[in-house]
Amino acid sequence: MADAAVVRVEGGYTYRRHALALRVMHWINVVALTILLMSGLGIFNAHPALYWGLSSYQGKPPVLSMTAVATPDGDRRGVTVVLGHTFDTDGVFGVSKQPNGQRAIRGFPWWLTIPDQLWLSMSRAWHFFFAWVLVLNGLAYLAWAIASRHVARDLAPTRTDWAGIGRSIADHLKFRHDDGEAATRYNVLQKLAYLVVIFVLLPLTILMGLAMSPRIDTVFTGWVDLVGGRQSARTIHFICAWLIVLFVAIHVFQVIVTGLWNNLRSMITGRFHVRTAPAAQPAIAAEGGEREAQ
C-alpha cells in the first residue's frame, strides 16, 4: 500500500498494525471455522451421542447424549444426558422447532447446523471441503508467521511479559486495557491465548478429526489408542470445537471492549489508531515500514 505507515491525527497516530497476508488469512479462518462448526454439528446430529473408548458399544452408556424422552401427556421433551446427569434442554438440544414451526427430534437445533435440515451427506461435504481450507490456510499462516518473524516478534512472550503476568490478569479482570503505546503490542495473556489456539487447540482438533478417518487410522497402526480410541477422539474433537468457540467468544468480547471499530479496521485495512502521542515513534515507523516491505 502507498500510504505512510504512520499517520499523525489529532490526539495520537495511526499505524499499520496487521499485514495484508495476516488480514486475508484471518478472514478465511472466520469463514472456515464458522462453516466447520455448523456442519460439524450437522454431522453430530446423525448420531447425537459421544463415547469414551475404542467403540460405542462397550457395555457402558455414552458420556454425552441428546435424546427425546416421552412425557405423560404423550409429547416428547428434549434432554441432554451428561455423565449420567439428565438436563432438560427442550427447545434447544434433543427436541427443537424446525423452520416450519414443527417440533422435531434432533441433537442441535436447525439454526446451529449446516444445512438446516438433517442431511448427513451434505454436512459432510461442507465439513471436509472447509477442513481442507482450514488446513491449507493454517499451513500458509505458519509459513508466513515463521518467515516474517511474526511468531518470534509479536507472539512469543518476553521476559518483561512474564514478569507482568500478574498485573495483566488483574487488568483483564477489571476490563482495564491500554490504549496508549502499550496497545501497539499484544499483552501477555493475549499472546498466550493466541499461542495455545494456534499451536495446541487447532492442531489437536484437526488431528482428532483425522483420527476419526478409518483410512488415516492405518497410517501408524494403533495411533488412535494414544488418546483412548476412535470414540474418545470423536469426543475430544467435539470438546476442542467448543473450546475454539469459547476462545472466539472471549476474543470478540475483547475486540469490543478495547475499541470495536479501531480493532475491526485494523483487521480490514490494517490501520490501528493509538490515542497517545508516540514516544517511540521512529521505532514504530521502522517496524511499520518493515511490515510494508513484506
Add this chain to the structure above:
Amino acid sequence: MKRSDRRKRRRFLARAFGLAGAGMLAGCDRLSQTSWVPSVLGAADHLSEGAAKLVARKAMAQEFAPADRSPTFRSNGTADPGTEDYQALVDDGFASYRLVVDGLVAHPRQWTLDELRAMPSRSQITRHDCVEGWSAIGQWKGARLSAILAAVQPKPEARYVVFHCADPMEADGTDLYYESIDFDDAYHEQTILAYELNGAALPVANGAPLRLRVERQLGYKHAKYVMRLELVQSFAAIGEGKGGYWEDQGYQWYAGI
C-alpha cells in the same frame, strides 16, 4: 475525516458484516440445493482420497483383542431383506445360495457357501465405523477377496469390483443395495467376504450369508447380503452411476473419512 462521515461509514460496515454473516449461513443452505455447489465441495473428496493413497496405500487397519468386542454387534440399515427369494435361502440354510462372480473376468464362476468356506480365509477383530459416527468392534472370518479374484482372473481393463446385494432399499422390493471398491481395496489383505461374526455363522441381521469387510472404509461400503460380484471398467451404467446405493444419494464413493 468528519464525524458524520465516520458514523456513516461505521453504519455501512456494520450492515455489510451483518448481511455477509447472515447471507453466508442462509446461503450455505440454499447453495446445498444447487447442483454445482455439491460438485465443487466434492472436489475435496479427491484431495482426501489422493492424500490417503499417498500416506497409506497398503497399510493395515488396526486389529483388536477378543475382550474389545462389542457385546452385540449393532445391525444397521437392512436387518432382513424380507424378499421371497431371500427367505427361500434362509429356509434351506443357504444350501441353495450361490455367489456369482462375473463381468470382466476370464473365468466367470459360482461358489456355494461350503466352497467359499474352503477358500483361503482370514479372521480379524476390527472396528466398524458408521458414517453416522458410532463404532462397534467384531470378529469376522471370511474368504479373501484376493483369492476369489485370482480364481476368476480379472481382465486387464477391469478396475472395480461391484457388489450386488439381496436387500431392496424400497418398500416395494426394488432398488437393490450395491457397492463398489477399487483394486487397491479389493486386493488388500484384510478385505474378505465374511461368513462368520464372533465365531458363529453370520446372522441375518448382519448380512447372512456373506458380507464384505473392507476395513479401511466406513460402514456403508461393507455390503451385506452379497449375491454377485461384477468386475467392471466403470460403474457409470450401474444404478445412478455413483458406484453405490448411498453414493447415489450423495455420499462419498471414497469413504475413508
